[in-house]
Amino acid sequence: MVLALPKGIPTLQSSSSKNWTHLDNVLCTDHTVDSFLLCTTNPALCGPATDHLPILSILTLEAPRAMIEEKHNYHEMDWEVFNEQLALELDKLPPAQPLVTDEKFQTAALALTNAIR
Numbered sequence: 001m002v003l004a005l006p007k008g009i010p011t012l013q014s015s016s017s018k019n020w021t022h023l024d025n026v027l028c029t030d031h032t033v034d035s036f037l038l039c040t041t042n043p044a045l046c047g048p049a050t051d052h053l054p055i056l057s058i059l060t061l062e063a064p065r066a067m068i069e070e071k072h073n074y075h076e077m078d079w080e081v082f083n084e085q086l087a088l089e090l091d092k093l094p095p096a097q098p099l100v101t102d103e104k105f106q107t108a109a110l111a112l113t114n115a116i117r
Contacts, residue, residue: 089115
């Protein structure tokens with residue numbers, strides 16, 4: 001573990017002696033320490049009747065972009081053209097027969113899926 005909050009930065013003011021101490025720590029792993037652009041405290045942001053100082057951390061992190069999946073708009077489909085093309089593709093398939101094995105079922109399902117695409 002690596003200390004991200006630099007050594008010697010006060011984080012707590014004792015309520016009785018008013019001395020500043022270094023009680024709080026910010027720890028991170030070796031591979032994340034370079035992500036910290038800033039790690040410090042700010043006494044001006046301390047709330048009323050609190051003794052711990054807020055710790056301010058600014059990190060640079062990369063967030064992966066979500067892949068946008070293309071969605072089909074079935075309302076805009078020209079169904080007559082689709083049905084004509086589908087009929088041509090289905091005519092290329094072997095005649096219908098009972099699918100008695102898993103292999104025959106998977107082969108037929110793949111052929112049908114490809115015809116629809």
